[in-house]
Amino acid sequence: MTEEPNNDAGQGLWQVCVEQLGQDLPEQQFNTWIKPLTATVAEDFSKVTVHVANRFKLDWIRAQYAGRISAMLEALYGQPVTLELALAHRESVTRTYVRPPSADRPGVQETQQITTSAAPEEPAAPGFRTRLNAALTFDTLVEGTANRMARSAAMHVAGSPGHLYNPLFIYGGVGLGKTHLMHAVGNQLLADKPDSKVLYIHAEQFVSDVVKAYQRRTFDEFKERYHSLDLLLIDDVQFFANKDRTQEEFFNAFEALLAKKSHIVMTSDTYPKGLANIHERLVSRFDSGLTVAIEPPELEMRVAILINKARAENADMPEEVAFFVAKNVRSNVRELEGALRKILAYSRFNQKEVSIQLAREALRDLLSIQNRQISVENIQKTVADYYKIKVADMYSKKRPASIARPRQIAMYLAKELTQKSLPEIGELFGGRDHTTVLHAVRKIAGERQQLTELNQQLHVLEQTLKG
Numbered sequence: 001m002t003e004e005p006n007n008d009a010g011q012g013l014w015q016v017c018v019e020q021l022g023q024d025l026p027e028q029q030f031n032t033w034i035k036p037l038t039a040t041v042a043e044d045f046s047k048v049t050v051h052v053a054n055r056f057k058l059d060w061i062r063a064q065y066a067g068r069i070s071a072m073l074e075a076l077y078g079q080p081v082t083l084e085l086a087l088a089h090r091e092s093v094t095r096t097y098v099r100p101p102s103a104d105r106p107g108v109q110e111t112q113q114i115t116t117s118a119a120p121e122e123p124a125a126p127g128f129r130t131r132l133n134a135a136l137t138f139d140t141l142v143e144g145t146a147n148r149m150a151r152s153a154a155m156h157v158a159g160s161p162g163h164l165y166n167p168l169f170i171y172g173g174v175g176l177g178k179t180h181l182m183h184a185v186g187n188q189l190l191a192d193k194p195d196s197k198v199l200y201i202h203a204e205q206f207v208s209d210v211v212k213a214y215q216r217r218t219f220d221e222f223k224e225r226y227h228s229l230d231l232l233l234i235d236d237v238q239f240f241a242n243k244d245r246t247q248e249e250f251f252n253a254f255e256a257l258l259a260k261k262s263h264i265v266m267t268s269d270t271y272p273k274g275l276a277n278i279h280e281r282l283v284s285r286f287d288s289g290l291t292v293a294i295e296p297p298e299l300e301m302r303v304a305i306l307i308n309k310a311r312a313e314n315a316d317m318p319e320e321v322a323f324f325v326a327k328n329v330r331s332n333v334r335e336l337e338g339a340l341r342k343i344l345a346y347s348r349f350n351q352k353e354v355s356i357q358l359a360r361e362a363l364r365d366l367l368s369i370q371n372r373q374i375s376v377e378n379i380q381k382t383v384a385d386y387y388k389i390k391v392a393d394m395y396s397k398k399r400p401a402s403i404a405r406p407r408q409i410a411m412y413l414a415k416e417l418t419q420k421s422l423p424e425i426g427e428l429f430g431g432r433d434h435t436t437v438l439h440a441v442r443k444i445a446g447e448r449q450q451l452t453e454l455n456q457q458l459h460v461l462e463q464t465l466k467g
């Protein structure tokens with residue numbers, strides 16, 4: 001297949017696609033994002049490569065418009081068209097995007113392929129170490145409901161630092177991608193503006209730098225180093241607890257950086273007001289920009305992460321196996337990566353293809369622990385205790401909201417935390433139809449995204465059940 005930049009018919013297809021999008025989208029969005037795009041079209045129209053000016057725009061177009069562009073091309077051409085997004089000047093990042101599945105096209109899966117990935121250039125300032133890990137970029141971070149808001153805010157910061165969301169405070173449990181997101185901001189900024197002074201530092205290292213500056217009386221150098229940054233990325237600020245001198249120095253750095261419109265991104269295991277033993281004036285500074293949570297990844301996101309990570313290792317992970325693993329490893333992405341490593345090592349060692357049976361064998365220790373712990377009965381009892389209703393109400397036909405809602409919550413948790421099918425769950429809830437269970441699962445999953453209180457209750461229940 002060859003691509004012809006001047007292929008007239010191909011350019012015609014692209015032009016019509018752009019015009020149609022111009023009619024569908026608000027004018028400002030169209031002018032900002034779609035109009036400046038150029039494209040090359042394969043001779044047989046099977047692939048359209050859209051050229052985007054920089055990585056920030058590329059990520060944004062992929063997140064916001066790729067599905068729409070792809071669908072439009074397909075509608076115009078009458079057959080699936082592979083859409084590829086590429087950087088206009090540096091041919092370093094290429095992503096392939098196939099239209100996501102929809103009700104009318106259930107067979108088509110979303111695939112995102114990173115064909116090559118760019119290592120951002122080191123900054124121009126000689127001798128300046130960013131401590132960034134070039135592999136942790138927006139491209140390698142799978143997006144899902146759990147991290148959508150944090151990711152979008154982080155992309156915004158990377159695209160125009162020093163403006164909105166300053167400081168950006170990202171919090172969440174272990175292994176959920178906070179550090180990854182932070183590196184992605186730094187890498188993106190350096191890719192766009194290589195002269196920027198960016199520093200990633202773990203809070204413990206910052207403490208150690210303060211101690212050294214104290215011992216060696218080198219506070220001027222310390223200040224020069226930290227106060228001159230364009231972007232400070234500081235990880236796990238809960239480690240500042242009880243470290244008064246560090247907190248004072250951080251406060252000074254914080255004020256200096258904000259005054260010169262440099263950006264600060266922080267992570268922590270809890271939200272600012274939940275931080276213990278940190279001075280109130282610092283806590284209120286932490287909370288003065290945008291505070292955003294990363295939640296544990298939902299099932300589909302866990303599946304996408306597994307498939308992407310397997311692909312990055314040139315391994316094949318069939319979707320059914322990814323679902324099996326994702327259903328069993330739910331807590332965080334680091335554990336998911338651990339499970340994947342075990343499966344791939346097991347597969348290579350035994351020279352067997354990755355299958356559900358192989359995954360079951362590779363993860364047998366992990367699975368036996370989980371299977372012992374979580375059963376539908378266990379979920380029913382835990383939820384009933386939590387909402388102070390009788391366990392028998394889980395099977396009863398009673399409908400008052402005070403009973404029906406906990407029952408729906410228990411059904412949702414049964415679907416999320418066990419391997420049981422919808423009909424099996426229905427059976428265990430007093431012989432209910434599987435459509436009743438499906439309704440409950442969808443309802444609670446949807447409300448969980450909207451209602452903070454419900455989300456917190458579900459977290460508590462999940463933690464209790466996982467022991």
Ligand SMILES: Nc1ncnc2c1ncn2[C@@H]1O[C@H](COP(=O)(O)OP(=O)(O)OP(=O)(O)O)[C@@H](O)[C@H]1O
Nearest residue numbers: 140141142173174175176177178179180305333334
């Ligand atoms: N959405 C995601 N897509 C792809 N990989 C992810 C995603 N989220 C996390 N990871 C990967 O999971 C691992 C753990 O993530 P990370 O270290 O960023 O977590 P964290 O929230 O900072 O955890 P901790 O609080 O323990 O430091 C990393 O290898 C990271 O690349």
